[in-house]
Amino acid sequence: MNIDFAHRILNALDNGIIIIDKNLEVLFWxxxxxxxxxxxxxxxLGKNIVDFFPSLKTTSLKRKIKTALALNSPSFYSSQxxxxxxEIQRPHxxxxxFHTMKQDITISPYNIDLGLVCINIVDQTPLFEAxxxxxxTADFKSDFLANMSHEIRTPMNAILGFVEQLAKTxxxxxxxxxxxxxxxxxxxxxxxxxxxxxxxxxESGEFxxxxxxCDIVQVFEETTLLYKDLAKQKNISLQFDVQADIPAYFxxxxxxxxxxxxxxxxxxxxxxxxxxKVTLSVNFEPLxxxxxxxxxxxxxxxxxxxxxxxxxxxxxxxxxxxxHFGGTGLGLSISSKLIKLMCGEFHVTSELxxxxxxxxxxxxxxxxxxxxxxSLQDNEQxxxxxxxKALVVEDNKTNQILMGLILDELCISYELANNGLEAVEMAxxxxxxxxxxxDNMPFMNGRDACVxxxxxxxxxxxxxxxxxAVTANALPEERKHFFTAGMDDVITKPYTEQDIKNMLLKxxx
Amino acid sequence: MPNQYSLSDDHKEVLQEFMNIAYGSATxxxxxxxxxxxxxxxxxxxxxxxxxxxxxxxxxIDKEHEYFFCSQGINGExxxxxxxxLSRSSxxxxxxxxxxxxxxxxxxxxxxxxxxxxxxxxxxxxxxxxEMETSVGFSxxxxxxxxxxxxxxxxxxxxxxxxxxxxxxxxxxxEKIEGELIILTNDQSILWMKEVLDTVIxxxx
Numbered sequence: 001m002n003i004d005f006a007h008r009i010l011n012a013l014d015n016g017i018i019i020i021d022k023n024l025e026v027l028f029w030x031x032x033x034x035x036x037x038x039x040x041x042x043x044x045l046g047k048n049i050v051d052f053f054p055s056l057k058t059t060s061l062k063r064k065i066k067t068a069l070a071l072n073s074p075s076f077y078s079s080q081x082x083x084x085x086x087e088i089q090r091p092h093x094x095x096x097x098f099h100t101m102k103q104d105i106t107i108s109p110y111n112i113d114l115g116l117v118c119i120n121i122v123d124q125t126p127l128f129e130a131x132x133x134x135x136x137t138a139d140f141k142s143d144f145l146a147n148m149s150h151e152i153r154t155p156m157n158a159i160l161g162f163v164e165q166l167a168k169t170x171x172x173x174x175x176x177x178x179x180x181x182x183x184x185x186x187x188x189x190x191x192x193x194x195x196x197x198x199x200x201x202x203e204s205g206e207f208x209x210x211x212x213x214c215d216i217v218q219v220f221e222e223t224t225l226l227y228k229d230l231a232k233q234k235n236i237s238l239q240f241d242v243q244a245d246i247p248a249y250f251x252x253x254x255x256x257x258x259x260x261x262x263x264x265x266x267x268x269x270x271x272x273x274x275x276x277k278v279t280l281s282v283n284f285e286p287l288x289x290x291x292x293x294x295x296x297x298x299x300x301x302x303x304x305x306x307x308x309x310x311x312x313x314x315x316x317x318x319x320x321x322x323x324h325f326g327g328t329g330l331g332l333s334i335s336s337k338l339i340k341l342m343c344g345e346f347h348v349t350s351e352l353x354x355x356x357x358x359x360x361x362x363x364x365x366x367x368x369x370x371x372x373x374x375s376l377q378d379n380e381q382x383x384x385x386x387x388x389k390a391l392v393v394e395d396n397k398t399n400q401i402l403m404g405l406i407l408d409e410l411c412i413s414y415e416l417a418n419n420g421l422e423a424v425e426m427a428x429x430x431x432x433x434x435x436x437x438x439d440n441m442p443f444m445n446g447r448d449a450c451v452x453x454x455x456x457x458x459x460x461x462x463x464x465x466x467x468x469a470v471t472a473n474a475l476p477e478e479r480k481h482f483f484t485a486g487m488d489d490v491i492t493k494p495y496t497e498q499d500i501k502n503m504l505l506k507x508x509x
Numbered sequence: 510m511p512n513q514y515s516l517s518d519d520h521k522e523v524l525q526e527f528m529n530i531a532y533g534s535a536t537x538x539x540x541x542x543x544x545x546x547x548x549x550x551x552x553x554x555x556x557x558x559x560x561x562x563x564x565x566x567x568x569x570i571d572k573e574h575e576y577f578f579c580s581q582g583i584n585g586e587x588x589x590x591x592x593x594x595l596s597r598s599s600x601x602x603x604x605x606x607x608x609x610x611x612x613x614x615x616x617x618x619x620x621x622x623x624x625x626x627x628x629x630x631x632x633x634x635x636x637x638x639x640e641m642e643t644s645v646g647f648s649x650x651x652x653x654x655x656x657x658x659x660x661x662x663x664x665x666x667x668x669x670x671x672x673x674x675x676x677x678x679x680x681x682x683x684e685k686i687e688g689e690l691i692i693l694t695n696d697q698s699i700l701w702m703k704e705v706l707d708t709v710i711x712x713x714x
Contacts, residue, residue, distance in 0.1 A: 063608075066542055067628055070542055071635065343563040
């Protein structure tokens, strides 16, 4: 290739190309650079590049050139950390790379004795613009999901709360069953919302595991117990096998591990016909510290060609599967993603009409210390709350009535504030034992109200009153904001009477 | 149980010999570029599943400290990536070899980590490729500052199923600067490497 032809190609590029020698003298300056720097090739040829761009770090530049020549390989000037090499009037100039040519190559008319360096300036402005559009779309999706979650949880709180209260006093069996159906359907809807939120979080890379110490047998026993009745209804034998010498305490994300096992057990029971068998086995390999959890069933099985399909979101083995058995097809997709986040591996083997075996292996650490927390719900504590006085801060009339009903049941007297502003005023003028505080309210939100109340307590040197957020903002990062504002705990809508009771036991007794 | 990706002891021995040559060449290049004497430990060759490898990384990371996690893509018949793991204290001590003082900002320290990753990867893998009679290309290195927790969220390495790891420790002069260079290769490259190694072993006997 002759040099004129090479120059024509380099001048036609939509990138900046500079060729310099090891003394930083410019040998070539292409048209793109003339256009974007207003420096003509004739003015810069033969000159030291640092004279034109004083911000260039000569030592670093020389070292990079030396590296490129020594390695006979590109020496990258990374856009990840560094300012662009050249102040060129484009918003996003990056990835300036040095390509080198070996010292024994000479190209006329350059008389290079020790090598030459080609600097490639990539204009990433169009890419950044496209990225900006993409990130705006991702932000919109994230905001939409958070809002949707909040808007659905608020009415769902009323539906579930009132059904719970109505079912308590209902004596007619057929109506009791209707209430149970409403409750079950509402919970199914909530599960779908939670699944969609989880999937979105995992896909956006914002999902974080919450590792804590747990009693391993208790975790899996609790999970199995929840499916005991369902298995009994279908006359399915549900067994839980745990390795005899398994260590007692492990450090793992309990909620997410349970979520995976829930999903596997739920599928196993759903797809196993009456009289079948479902077994949950848990084993630990101490040398490599790997926990293996296996759910084996004698169900309908999965055709080999469909084994990969079932891990995709919103997919089931066949479209007819969802018609027969229900479900969104999100569970396995989320489970496999969660296992991956735990650095684990997910396996499935299956044979049509014989059954399936889903298992996962996760690296885990054991603990010598038992977990700190104990479940309040498990403690059958008979506690009286009748002496307590509460301030309920809630703008939604339906939720005011529901919380009133629950507090009446618990014999707790209460007063209502319709927004944060009213709550601050009431908390300053009266003494309450605790405050249940909504967040999204007109005039002043719950977090701001809490900050004001805490400031007042400090000023007055008065006792710190327990403030519990009662909110439909269920995302983990939203929960953090409540604690930052000075709240003591968070109850997520929809809540039950038991949730309120547990919270009071935790903070008031 | 051996599978199509497992390496025999002979494979490992020959690969280790190639790496000894490659690492000798790398120390010479570092000395030339940085005017500093670096030593690279005898490389350890292993084949691990990605779960074992993640566990290995977790064990390497001290919960109390931050690390610079650098990676650089390798393209060609010998494809994969190299990972260079350096503690914050080591990279701070290294800064002086790059004309920076010990008060250097994170941005400057990242530049040091990137430059060193590029030097080590290009010199070692470039030489290894030469020994194996192939050529390789490299992508621009990237780096991020991680701790034991954020390592769990590092998803990029999960594209591999199993990896040949070639691990070494780099130490600079008398100072306690230690970094770990790990070269990961993908499934296809493992098979390719085995073929090359078989040819070398056959020629030896």
